[in-house]
Amino acid sequence: MxxxxxxxxxxxxxxxxxxxxxxxxxxxxxxxxxxxxxxxxxxxxxxxxxxxxxxxxxxxxxxxxxxxxxxxxxxxxxxxxxxxxxxxxxxxxxxxxxxxxxxxxxxxxxxxxxxxxxxxxxxxxxxxxxxxxxPKWTGWVAFRSVFDAKLVEHIPGVLDEAYHWWGPDRTFFSSKLGKNQFTIVGGNYTDPNAPDAPFKDATWNSDGDLAVFKEYYKDWHPAIRQMIDASPYTRLYPNTFAxxxxxxxxxxxxxxxxxxxxxxxxxxxxxxxxxxxxxxxxxxxxxxxxxxxxxxxxxxxxxxxxxxxxxxxxxxxxxxxxxxxxxxxxxxxxxxxxxxxxxxxxxxxxxxxxxxxxxxxxxxxxxxxxxxxxxxxxxxxx
Missing domain, CATH: 3.50.50.60 (FAD/NAD(P)-binding domain)
Known part of the structure; x- marks a missing residue:
């Protein structure tokens, strides 16, 4: 602070x-x-x-x-x-x-x-x-990372535009940033009041598991799977509001x-x-x-x-x-x-x-x- x-x-x-x-x-x-x-x-x-x-x-x-x-x-x-x-x-x-x-x-x-x-x-x-x-947890936990855009330049089209993909139970976002950086954001949504809600104890900017991230999007478009594969890490950001x-x-x-x-x-x-x-x-x-x-x-x-x-x-x-x-x-x-x-x-x-x-x-x-x-x-x- x-x-x-x-x-x-x-x-x-x-x-x-x-x-x-x-x-x-x-x-x-x-x-x-x-x-x-x-x-x-x-x-x-x-x-x-x-x-x-x-x-x-x-x-x-x-x-x-x-x-x-x-x-x-x-x-x-x-x-x-x-x-x-x-x-x-x-x-x-x-x-x-x-x-x-x-x-x-x-x-x-x-x-x-x-x-x-x-x-x-x-x-x-x-x-x-x-x-x-x-603030209270919404039930959404984001998996986010920022890395060198060179790691995804082999994937057609992803550096040309910011994309927001929608699915029945989750979304996925990707975009190039300034100074040749790139970001991807995915995540999981659950009932925040459920006693067994995944990630209910997650903390802001904590280490995430790439294997779990990949599992969430294993049936999505090949470009999305390729971007997650290219990410060197992922971090967790539980979403809150008041x-x-x-x-x-x-x-x-x-x-x-x-x-x-x-x-x-x-x-x-x-x-x-x-x-x-x-x-x-x-x-x-x-x-x-x-x-x-x-x-x-x-x-x-x-x-x-x-x-x-x-x-x-x-x-x-x-x-x-x-x-x-x-x-x-x-x-x-x-x-x-x-x-x-x-x-x-x-x-x-x-x-x-x-x-x-x-x-x-x-x-x-x-x-x-x-x-x-x-x-x-x-x-x-x-």
């Missing part, structure tokens, strides 16, 4: 995962790529870093090796503001200064005016305020969340990265709208106003995402054990919902609408 402090005259702390433990692929839709452009991370828009499939479907707009995207992002942050290996422990308000005192498990502390918890799906910041918000929070603003109005810490949707629709980037952009706009650089130290009321503006911009959209994910997970569990022929599978795929509204979401437009509504409400009260 890492935390970063802004270089502004006022102070705010960002609690986030360093990401070194999660060496997987990450996808960005059009909204995520737009956010990178707004943030000035132009090197991440380069074709060398991101693989862009030729189909043009929003769900598979561009794909990165996670570490490459992180490296591009970190070049835009002053090194002296990032502190690694700082696990969050607690936060409390200091009434004399209206600041937050943030404590870490190594017994060090820091102070800030605002705390943004972006520390992942198991967010310690979120759970310190909402203990019941721990219900939406009643509010994103805690800590006397000075604490909020972003990314999976705010909306633990379990990675559905390959939307997590884009949702987090839209969070970051909306948060920065809210902060800068409430108190631009050079303005006096803000009051707690102004800070809370900024965080409410951020919440009103993002929460309705991510709540809709979570609601859709929960419904899909329930349907997947209901299908377990049912026999589905090819025609029935094709029909189910044709009727599945189009997630364009997730990947084409215009966060700037929503922010401007919320800001205008808040301004009108404030004027009406005068």
């Amino acid at each position: 890492a935390w970063a402090r802004s270089s502004w005259e006022r102070k705010w702390a960002f609690m986030g995962l360093s990401g070194s433990h999660n060496q997987t692929a990450i996808a960005l839709g059009p909204n995520g790529m737009k956010a990178l452009g707004r943030l000035g991370v132009y090197e991440a828009l380069d074709d060398e870093l991101a693989f862009r499939n030729c189909s043009g479907y929003p769900m598979v707009y561009s794909r990165f090796y996670r570490a490459h995207l992180q490296q591009a992002l970190v070049t835009h942050v002053k090194p002296e503001t990032i502190h690694l290996r700082k696990a969050f422990q607690s936060v409390e308000s200091l009434p004399d200064t209206d600041e937050l005192l943030i404590s870490f498990t190594d017994e060090s502390t820091t102070t800030a005016d605002v705390l943004l918890g972006a520390d992942g799906i198991q967010s310690a910041v979120r759970r310190s305020f909402v203990p019941s918000s721990a 219900s939406s929070l009643d509010t994103w603003v805690h800590g006397n109005g000075q604490v909020t969340y972003a990314g999976d810490a705010a909306h633990a949707h379990g990675g559905a629709f390959a939307a997590g990265g884009s949702l987090a980037l839209d969070d970051a952009w909306a948060f920065s706009r809210a902060i800068l709208t409430a108190y631009p650089p050079g303005s006096p130290k803000p009051s707690k009321a102004v800070i809370t106003q900024a965080l409410r503006l951020y919440e009103a911009t993002r929460k309705p959209h991510t709540d809709r995402v979570l609601s859709t994910v929960h419904a899909n997970n329930e349907n997947a569990i209901k299908r377990l054990g049912q026999v589905e022929n090819d025609e029935q599978l094709r029909e189910r795929m044709k009727k599945r919902a189009d997630p364009f509204w997730i990947h084409e979401h215009e966060v700037d437009k929503v922010f401007d609408q919320v800001l205008a509504e808040n301004t009108q409400t404030s004027q009406a009260r005068l």
